[in-house]
Amino acid sequence: MIQHDVVIVGAGLAGMRCALEACRELDVAVLTKVYPSRSHSGAAQGGIAASLGNSEPDSWEEHMYDTIKGGDFLSDQDAVEEYVKAAPRVIYELEHMGCIFSRTPDGKIAQRSFGGHSKPRACFSADRTGHAILHALHEQLMKNAKSVKIYNEWYMHSLIVDGDRCNGVVVSNIQTGEVEVIQAKAVVFATGGYGRVFKITSNAFASTADGVMAAFEVGLPLEDPEFVQFHPSGLYRQGILFSEAARGEGAYLLNGNGERFMETYAPSRMELAPRDIVARAEQSEIDAGRGVDGENCINLDLRHLGKERIMERLPQIRQLGIDFLGIDCITDCLPIQPTAHYSMGGIPTDKFGHVISDENGTRVNGFFAAGECACVSVHGGNRLGTNSLLEAVVFGERAGKSVLEYAAGIDYGNVNEGQEKAKVLKKFEDVYQRDGSESYNDIRDEMKEIMMSHCGVFRDEEKLKVCIETLKGLQEKFKKGKVTDKGKLFNTEIYEVLELGNMLGMALLIATAALERKESRGGHFRTDFPKRDDANFLHHSMIFDTPDGLVIKKKSVVITKHQPAERTY
Ligand SMILES: Cc1cc2nc3c(=O)[nH]c(=O)nc-3n(C[C@H](O)[C@H](O)[C@H](O)COP(=O)(O)OP(=O)(O)OC[C@H]3O[C@@H](n4cnc5c(N)ncnc54)[C@H](O)[C@@H]3O)c2cc1C
Numbered sequence: 001m002i003q004h005d006v007v008i009v010g011a012g013l014a015g016m017r018c019a020l021e022a023c024r025e026l027d028v029a030v031l032t033k034v035y036p037s038r039s040h041s042g043a044a045q046g047g048i049a050a051s052l053g054n055s056e057p058d059s060w061e062e063h064m065y066d067t068i069k070g071g072d073f074l075s076d077q078d079a080v081e082e083y084v085k086a087a088p089r090v091i092y093e094l095e096h097m098g099c100i101f102s103r104t105p106d107g108k109i110a111q112r113s114f115g116g117h118s119k120p121r122a123c124f125s126a127d128r129t130g131h132a133i134l135h136a137l138h139e140q141l142m143k144n145a146k147s148v149k150i151y152n153e154w155y156m157h158s159l160i161v162d163g164d165r166c167n168g169v170v171v172s173n174i175q176t177g178e179v180e181v182i183q184a185k186a187v188v189f190a191t192g193g194y195g196r197v198f199k200i201t202s203n204a205f206a207s208t209a210d211g212v213m214a215a216f217e218v219g220l221p222l223e224d225p226e227f228v229q230f231h232p233s234g235l236y237r238q239g240i241l242f243s244e245a246a247r248g249e250g251a252y253l254l255n256g257n258g259e260r261f262m263e264t265y266a267p268s269r270m271e272l273a274p275r276d277i278v279a280r281a282e283q284s285e286i287d288a289g290r291g292v293d294g295e296n297c298i299n300l301d302l303r304h305l306g307k308e309r310i311m312e313r314l315p316q317i318r319q320l321g322i323d324f325l326g327i328d329c330i331t332d333c334l335p336i337q338p339t340a341h342y343s344m345g346g347i348p349t350d351k352f353g354h355v356i357s358d359e360n361g362t363r364v365n366g367f368f369a370a371g372e373c374a375c376v377s378v379h380g381g382n383r384l385g386t387n388s389l390l391e392a393v394v395f396g397e398r399a400g401k402s403v404l405e406y407a408a409g410i411d412y413g414n415v416n417e418g419q420e421k422a423k424v425l426k427k428f429e430d431v432y433q434r435d436g437s438e439s440y441n442d443i444r445d446e447m448k449e450i451m452m453s454h455c456g457v458f459r460d461e462e463k464l465k466v467c468i469e470t471l472k473g474l475q476e477k478f479k480k481g482k483v484t485d486k487g488k489l490f491n492t493e494i495y496e497v498l499e500l501g502n503m504l505g506m507a508l509l510i511a512t513a514a515l516e517r518k519e520s521r522g523g524h525f526r527t528d529f530p531k532r533d534d535a536n537f538l539h540h541s542m543i544f545d546t547p548d549g550l551v552i553k554k555k556s557v558v559i560t561k562h563q564p565a566e567r568t569y
Contacts (some may be wrong), residue, residue, distance in 0.1 A: 001417045002182045002530070004029040004149070006403050007169055009156045009211060010190030011036035013392035013400075014371025016137040018188050018353075018484035019209040022217060022402025024148040026407055026441075029182060029505045031151040031171060033206060033495070035050055036138050040192050041202040041392065042128025045243035045317060047112060047122030049386040050087035050095075050395070054108045057081060057121040058534040060084045062118055065562060066286050069544055071276045071380025072522035072532060073564035074224075074540065074557055079351040080335065081560065084392045091123050094393070101125055102313075112313075113248045114529055116384040116569075120248075126247050127316045130389060155495055156210060157424045159187065159367070160415055161218045164357075166367035167413035169214075170424045174495060177488030179424050185407040189215065189355075190392075193372040194500075195228075195236035197507045198340035198446035198456065202234055202241035203384045209506035215347045216505070220357055220364065220544040223375035223520035224345035225506070227515035229523045230457050232278040234339020236297040238324050241315050242336055244385045246302055246329075248273040253282070253298040254333065255290040259300075276382040276523045277569065279338040283457045291333055299333035338457050342383050344523065345513075346375040348542065348555070359542050359555035366406065367414070370399040377540060380557075381522020395427045404554045418425030431497050436480030443474050443481065444500050447507055455511045460528040464515040471508045478504060509550070513541045518551050 008015045011032035019030050020345055028143050032039065063084040068075045091109065095101060102110045102124050109543040111120045125132035141148050145244050153174045160168040160181070168183040193202030216222055232253070233242040247253070253271050255261045265272035265281035273281075302310060307330045308465025314329075321327050321334050347369040348356045355374075356366040371392040378391055454467035478501060485493040519533035520526050539554040 001415065002180055002209065003412065004182060005407050006186045006188065007182050007184040008079035008188040009169060010039070010192060010373070011040035011150065012190060012192055012371060013137065013389060014396035016141055016189030016191060017189070017393050017396030018136070018370055018400040018403070019046060019148055020137065020144065021397050022112060022403045024143045025404055026147070028148045028226050029184070030141070030148060031154045031156055033153060033155045033174065035152050037134055038152065039134065040207055041130045042134045042391070043204060043241070043242060045127040046245035046248065047116065047119050047124035047129050047386040048091065048125055048133065048389040049114070049309060049384070050091045051084065051119070051121055052091065052103060052109060052123065054378060055111045058119040058121055060087070060371055063087065063121060068380065068562050069382055069567055070384040071382055072539070072567055073562070074377065074380030074521060076351070076377050076558040077560040077562060078301065078558045082351055083378050083391065087390055090390070090393050090397070094133055094136060097136045097140050099125070099132050105206055111552050112245060113272060114385040115244055115247065115278065116274045117386070122245070124245065125557050126312070127243050127314045133389065133393070134267055136460065138200060139253070143395055147540070150465055156214065157427070159214050160219050160420050161260065162414045165365040165413050168498065170420050173489055173568050179421050179428070179492060181415060181417045181420050182514055183412055184197065185410050185412060186368060186403045187343040188403060189369040190371045190396060191373045193343040194503065194506050195340045195343065197447065197451050197503045197510070199452040200234055200337065201340040202231055203340070203541045206567070207475050208253060210499060212346055213505050215355065216509070216545060218544065221348060221544045222345060222354065222509055223348035223542055224377060224513070224540050225509045225543060226524050226541060227344035227381050227522055228340060228510060229275055229342040229344060230338040231275055231341035232282055232338055233300055233336040234321065235324055235567070236335035236337050239339040240320055240324055240527045241339065241341065242300060242334060243314070246273070246300060246314055246317060247310065250305055252301040254301050256292045256294070256298070257290060257376040261285050261290070266569040273569045274384060279457055280525060284336055285529070286337070288487045295335065296339045297335040298334045300329070301333045302329045303331065303333070318504055336385070339493070341348040342388060343372060344377065344379045344381065344383055346373045349376055351376060353395055353402045359553050368399040368403055369394040371551045381524060425429040428494065431483060431494055432486060434482055436482050437481045438477040439517060440481045440497055440500055443477050447471065447474055447504060450569050451507050451510070455514055458527050459514050460526055461515065467511045468508065468515065469512060471504060473506070509543055512550050513543050517541065526534050538564060
């Protein structure tokens with residue numbers, strides 16, 4: 001059995017920032033199914049928010065209000081306050097670690113506008129911000145190699161829980177297929193989001209809900225899974241993100257008639273309204289037959305920005321347009337459509353990174369979560385652009401501090417190595433042995449298709465019920481599949497099947513919680529209940545697995561400074 005003081009699953013911004021904190025005093029393992037710098041954080045383009053005030057006067061108070069309003073008043077305001085206050089400090093820390101930010105002419109960290117933020121507050125490295133931060137953090141971890149061991153291309157299967165305490169994880173080495181138990185005083189999940197359950201998504205292949213489902217499988221609830229963010233600018237049919245930074249720099253959205261249709265939907269903020277509003281506006285235009293050339297897309301127009309500005313500020317996304325659609329945004333409009341982008345919900349945590357097991361905030365000993373897989377909840381019903389990298393860094397660090405406090409002076413808990421290993425080996429064996437006629441690829445495609453069409457930008461009761469029934473049917477089919485690669489070495493087919501199992505489970509939780517929330521708020525829009533309903537739904541959803549099936553309980557929203565108000569832009 002492998003032993004470490006703490007095991008952190010995930011090597012994106014949240015996991016690596018957490019590791020840097022914890023390794024000050026503890027022996028840390030970071031486990032990741034992809035090489036650290038391939039974590040989805042590296043794909044982040046537009047920026048990271050902080051009220052530095054380098055372009056215009058700004059304050060944490062304004063950042064706080066924008067975040068809460070952007071989240072449609074479902075954010076826990078105590079957590080938001082701490083997080084926006086920490087933002088300027090963490091940006092300077094990242095800079096001192098070696099992260100290269102773009103500059104103003106007088107040498108300060110440059111800041112651009114982003115949707116829903118009333119001030120230009122996105123710090124950025126051209127349009128490769130996540131890449132720059134991820135590499136800076138990775139370098140720092142390598143500098144601390146004595147106290148941090150990175151398990152590259154290892155897969156976490158399950159959590160080890162004894163009573164109310166978490167004692168480790170069961171993992172396997174993807175290269176060899178060997179299953180191992182890692183015993184730890186504390187476990188941190190930083191496993192990212194689950195956008196891959198949707199057909200059109202900006203998310204990396206690794207964003208498959210493994211962490212959230214492993215937590216759910218040991219009896220913990222998930223919080224707010226119905227809130228999924230659709231980003232307005234996914235490349236048409238590909239879903240690949242074309243950063244909001246383009247609109248931050250001044251790009252227009254045009255419908256098939258060449259009109260800047262955001263005038264109708266958000267006249268004061270136009271293209272820079274929050275993402276949920278812009279994505280719905282686009283989908284409404286498409287549904288009304290005003291898409292471009294009769295297709296399910298609208299146009300993003302950057303041409304007036306000019307070659308120089310595009311090459312300086314948006315070089316990567318220009319290249320994406322050329323590589324994936326054969327279109328150069330310097331000379332032509334880019335066809336785009338809403339793309340599943342970010343999961344507001346996840347493993348419920350308090351603002352210190354401790355995972356909680358119920359609506360009253362009861363902590364689970366030795367289990368922490370941070371980043372996109374966690375629901376703190378600072379983003380409420382809808383996350384503002386650039387607030388997620390910030391969340392990953394702030395709460396990654398916070399979870400690291402909590403781990404230091406928790407693990408000091410505590411002994412290892414009980415782990416029955418043989419029993420824990422046997423459970424995972426059986427799961428492997430089941431998949432190897434299955435000799436059914438169903439195709440996992442077809443099941444995956446059907447799941448993605450139904451989630452997009454029935455649980456996407458617009459939802460209603462009828463569609464959601466069909467979606468749930470379809471998903472249950474797919475779960476049955478899943479038991480009758482067959483893998484063709486029966487080998488052990490680098491058997492990526494097996495891992496894709498395990499991920500698919502997690503995604504089917506996650507999809508069902510999203511759709512079930514979406515059916516229960518009979519209102520429209522943030523990223524969750526019900527055409528049969530188009531208004532926000534604070535009287536009945538100003539609460540977080542906590543979804544539990546019980547012997548009687550899935551049960552949703554209410555968790556109060558923490559409101560400190562800002563009473564819910566109508567959300568107009
Ligand atoms: C294209 C794109 C652009 C974005 N742009 C921005 C932006 O400009 N600004 C902003 O604020 N936000 C942006 N976001 C959102 C932001 O990037 C993410 O929310 C954030 O980076 C998530 O970080 P994380 O550390 O939580 O997870 P990730 O970076 O997703 O890392 C997850 C880690 O978990 C590991 N993992 C998962 N499952 C397992 C398993 N079973 N076993 C072992 N390891 C596992 C993975 O290997 C990976 O290392 C963007 C997102 C996308 C998709």
